[in-house]
Amino acid sequence: MVLELYLDLFSQPCRSVYIFAQKNNVPFDFKKISLMKGEQYGDEFGQISMLRKTPAIRDGDFCLAESVAIMMYLAEKYHTPDHWYPADLQRRARVNEYLSWQHTAMRPHGSKVFWLKLMIPKVMKVEVPKEKMDAALEDLNSSLNLFEEKFLQDRPFVAGNEISLADLVAVVEIMQPVGAGLDVFEGRPKLSAWKDRVRAAIGEELFDEAHQGILSAQNLVQTVDGSQLEHFKPKILKFFL
Structure with missing residues (x-):
């Protein structure tokens, strides 16, 4: 099977x-x-x-x-291949460190910006208070700063010279707010260069295929029936707002 x-x-x-x-x-x-x-x-x-x-x-x-x-x-x-989840104890620890951290840092902040900037106002037709949006952007920027300064530093990838699970998990999360129209790579040459290396290591065609939907989200939401989310609306609004 x-x-x-x-x-x-x-x-x-x-x-x-x-x-x-x-x-x-x-x-x-x-x-x-x-x-x-x-x-x-x-x-x-x-x-x-x-x-x-x-x-x-x-x-x-x-x-x-x-x-x-x-x-x-x-x-x-x-x-x-070993580079994805290295057998070397310290390189694997670097991967594990990022994978452990990102659950409460990169993931929630990127997701929140996506929902506040796109899904809630465009699909649910609910106005997002400016202070909520500003706070979400500040949290995301803080996580991006930590990613560059702590996890990436001067290395090509998180665990060294080759891509790992840490880079893969990081890039999909960082691409999420891009789908809402926020260019998180603008003004961040180190982050932008890292993303290009990750895209090349994955393969540009595969990377673009996987992100095609999210990068078309601003157009796709115009066709989304907001009533599909009515059942989840109170929970979503309580969580994000």
């Missing part, structure tokens, strides 16, 4: 898993889950993941959620 990947490429973690699997020639069956339509709450997906989140995988009778855990599983099962 071929590996099944349950993904929505609007989701940053889904993009990281998709890129990792494609780049490493992992054979899989793409199972599209629309988060906007709430398909993660359906009975069928509930049998794959009780967490009700994407990405998720089914490998025979084995099901697994959480993007980092999934990529580590795929790296070991398919014996992917």
Whole structure:
């Protein structure tokens, strides 16, 4: 039975898993889950993941959620090149350090800017207070500063001279607010050069394919039926506002 990947490429973690699997020639069956339509709450997906989140995988009778855990599983099962998750203790620790940090720093701040700048005003038709937007941008900029100064420093990639899971997870998160029209790379030559190296290491065609949807988000939201999110609207507004 071929590996099944349950993904929505609007989701940053889904993009990281998709890129990792494609780049490493992992054979899989793409199972599209629309988060906007709430398909993660359906009975069928509930049998794959009780967490009700994407990405998720089914490998025979084995099901697994959480993007980092999934990529580590795929790296070991398919014996992917060492640079992704290095065997060297200290290089692996650098990767683990970033993967541990980003959950409460880069990921929430990039996501919040995306929702406040695009989804809430354009799809939900709710005005976002300026102070909320300013605070979200400040938090994102602080995380970007830390990424450059602490995690990247003067290295080509987080763990050294080659791309790793840390870079892959970082780039998909940093690209999220770009989809809302915020050029986070403007005025950040170090960050921009790193992104270009990551894109080249992944392969420009694969990188662009995976990000096609999110980079078209400003146009796509014009066609989104806001009523699809009505059920989640109170929860979303409470979380972001």
